Amino acid sequence: MLACSIIAACKPRDDMTATERQQAAELNASFARERGLAIAQEIEYFRDPRTNLCFAYLWRNTSISLVDCARVEKFLLNPEPPPAPAEAPQTKTAP
Numbered sequence: 001m002l003a004c005s006i007i008a009a010c011k012p013r014d015d016m017t018a019t020e021r022q023q024a025a026e027l028n029a030s031f032a033r034e035r036g037l038a039i040a041q042e043i044e045y046f047r048d049p050r051t052n053l054c055f056a057y058l059w060r061n062t063s064i065s066l067v068d069c070a071r072v073e074k075f076l077l078n079p080e081p082p083p084a085p086a087e088a089p090q091t092k093t094a095p
Contacts, residue, residue, distance in 0.1 A: 039058070045077065046077045047076055
């Protein structure tokens, strides 16, 4: 019998059969996928309106990373890019 969980991975033991080792490997892969999905649900993407750069923020351990805006566009909390900066009015100088 295998004793493992999403927290404690299945570790191969010397007394395991080949079938049990295969089951352990499959469970570990399944747990890794589930953990990855759970972590992905905690990521928030946002665009910094000052720089127009996009970031991924992970609440669990307060991590932040620069990301490609085009790849996360549909996940952005604030998808609209900032307005273009207004141009300063041109002043004419006397000849």
